[in-house]
Amino acid sequence: MLKLPPISLYIHIPWCIKKCGYCDFYSYVSKKSIPEIKYIQHLLKDLEKDLKLINKRKISNIFIGGGTPSLLHHESIKYLIKGIKKRTKIYQSSEITIESNPKLKEYKRFRKYKKSGINRFSLGIQTFNSNLLKKIERTYDKKEAIKAIKEIKKINNNFNIDIMYGLPGQSLNNVLSDLKYTVQHNPTHISWYQFTIEPNTSFYKKKLDLPDENILFNMFNKGEKFLKKSGYIKYEISSYMKLNYQCRHNMNYWNFGDYIGIGCGAHGKITKKNGDIIRTTKNKNINSFINGKYLDTKKIILEKDKPFEYFMNTFRLYQPIYKKHFQERTNMNIRDIKSKINKALQKKYIIENEKYWETTKNGKMFLNSLIKIFLN
Structure with missing residues (x-):
C-alpha cells in the first residue's frame, strides 16, 4: 500500500x-x-x-x-x-x-x-x-x-x-x-x-x-x-x-513532501492514493481570484518525470537520500533509474551504498549538471 x-x-x-x-x-x-x-x-x-x-x-x-x-x-x-x-x-x-x-x-x-x-x-x-x-x-x-x-x-x-x-x-x-x-x-x-x-x-x-x-x-x-x-x-x-x-x-518541499498551495500564483503538489502526483498552480490575476476563479492548471506528473522532480529537491539537502524514501515518494522501482544513477556515479557527483545515495562535494558544486542527468 x-x-x-x-x-x-x-x-x-x-x-x-x-x-x-x-x-x-x-x-x-x-x-x-x-x-x-x-x-x-x-x-x-x-x-x-x-x-x-x-x-x-x-x-x-x-x-x-x-x-x-x-x-x-x-x-x-x-x-x-x-x-x-x-x-x-x-x-x-x-x-x-x-x-x-x-x-x-x-x-x-x-x-x-x-x-x-x-x-x-x-x-x-x-x-x-x-x-x-x-x-x-x-x-x-x-x-x-x-x-x-x-x-x-x-x-x-x-x-x-x-x-x-x-x-x-x-x-x-x-x-x-x-x-x-x-x-x-x-x-x-x-x-x-x-x-x-x-x-x-x-x-x-x-x-x-x-x-x-x-x-x-x-x-x-x-x-x-x-x-x-x-x-x-x-x-x-x-x-x-x-x-x-x-x-x-x-x-x-526538499524531501518531496506534499503541500497545498492557495492564493494568487501559488503552487501545490499532492499525492493521490493511487500513486499519481498532481501539480497545481493558482490564478495569478487578482481580480479573477477574488471572483472565485482559483485554479489555473492541474496536471499529473508523468512517470518518466518523477525522478527529475524528486532529485531536483532532495539533492539540495546535505543528508543521505535513502532508496526506500525514493520508492515511497515516487512509487517507482530503483531499477527504473539505474542507468542515470550510474552516470551520476561515473561523474563522481554522488556516492552510493546499499541503503542510500549522497551527493559529493563535486556534486554540490555542479548541482545543476547533476540534476540534469535525471531530466528526461
Missing part, C-alpha cells in the same frame, strides 16, 4: 508596497487599500477545494509567503488562521511562518501576529548596508532592519534572516560585515544566497556593477567558513541553522 507523504500548506499574499527590480515572484503593487478580508475569504474557499484531494491528512506546517504578508493587519492573520483550523486538522506542534519586511508599520504588528498563532518569523533583510539597500530598491534602511530584529527577539525565539551576497557594487568586506551583523542578532536560521537577476525582471535590462565569478567564489567560501565558525549548520544549498531549527515547511 502506498504511503502518503506529510502535507503542509503554503499561502500566497500577493501585495507589495513596491516591486523590487530583481524580484521575479508573483506580486501586485496596489495603489489602493488591500481587500484583505475579501481575499482571505477566497483563500479559505480555495483551501476547501484542495482539501478534497488530500485524503484527510493533517497539515504539518504552514508558510505565509508573498509578496509581503506583513502588510496584512493582525485581525486578518487571526481570521485566516482561525478559518484554516475550522476547515482542517493541524498538528499541535505545527510551525507557522510568516514572511515579513523590516518596516516600522509592519514590525509593530509582530506581537499581535504571535497572539494569532504565528510562531516563526522570516525577515527579508537582504543587506544591512543602507546604500546597497537603495541600489536593490528596498524600502527600508539599516536602522529599521535592526529595529525589526529587536522587535522579533522580544516576542519570539524562532526567526530567520534572509541575507544576500553578490549585490551590485558589493565588496567582500560588505558581505562579511552583513554576516557579522546577522550572527550578532542570533537568529535560529539564516537563508544566505547569491543575488541573481531573472529575465522577467526590470534589473535584467540594466547594466549593474555585479561582482565577477572569482569574487563571488571568494565571497561564498569566506562567508560559509564564517557561518560555520559562528555555530550555524548548513543543511541545504542556501540554508543554515542552529541545531534542530530547520525550516520545517521547506524541509517538506
Whole structure:
C-alpha cells in the first residue's frame, strides 16, 4: 500500500508596497487599500477545494509567503488562521511562518501576529548596508532592519534572516560585515544566497556593477567558513541553522513532501492514493481570484518525470537520500533509474551504498549538471 507523504500548506499574499527590480515572484503593487478580508475569504474557499484531494491528512506546517504578508493587519492573520483550523486538522506542534519586511508599520504588528498563532518569523533583510539597500530598491534602511530584529527577539525565539551576497557594487568586506551583523542578532536560521537577476525582471535590462565569478567564489567560501565558525549548520544549498531549527515547511518541499498551495500564483503538489502526483498552480490575476476563479492548471506528473522532480529537491539537502524514501515518494522501482544513477556515479557527483545515495562535494558544486542527468 502506498504511503502518503506529510502535507503542509503554503499561502500566497500577493501585495507589495513596491516591486523590487530583481524580484521575479508573483506580486501586485496596489495603489489602493488591500481587500484583505475579501481575499482571505477566497483563500479559505480555495483551501476547501484542495482539501478534497488530500485524503484527510493533517497539515504539518504552514508558510505565509508573498509578496509581503506583513502588510496584512493582525485581525486578518487571526481570521485566516482561525478559518484554516475550522476547515482542517493541524498538528499541535505545527510551525507557522510568516514572511515579513523590516518596516516600522509592519514590525509593530509582530506581537499581535504571535497572539494569532504565528510562531516563526522570516525577515527579508537582504543587506544591512543602507546604500546597497537603495541600489536593490528596498524600502527600508539599516536602522529599521535592526529595529525589526529587536522587535522579533522580544516576542519570539524562532526567526530567520534572509541575507544576500553578490549585490551590485558589493565588496567582500560588505558581505562579511552583513554576516557579522546577522550572527550578532542570533537568529535560529539564516537563508544566505547569491543575488541573481531573472529575465522577467526590470534589473535584467540594466547594466549593474555585479561582482565577477572569482569574487563571488571568494565571497561564498569566506562567508560559509564564517557561518560555520559562528555555530550555524548548513543543511541545504542556501540554508543554515542552529541545531534542530530547520525550516520545517521547506524541509517538506526538499524531501518531496506534499503541500497545498492557495492564493494568487501559488503552487501545490499532492499525492493521490493511487500513486499519481498532481501539480497545481493558482490564478495569478487578482481580480479573477477574488471572483472565485482559483485554479489555473492541474496536471499529473508523468512517470518518466518523477525522478527529475524528486532529485531536483532532495539533492539540495546535505543528508543521505535513502532508496526506500525514493520508492515511497515516487512509487517507482530503483531499477527504473539505474542507468542515470550510474552516470551520476561515473561523474563522481554522488556516492552510493546499499541503503542510500549522497551527493559529493563535486556534486554540490555542479548541482545543476547533476540534476540534469535525471531530466528526461
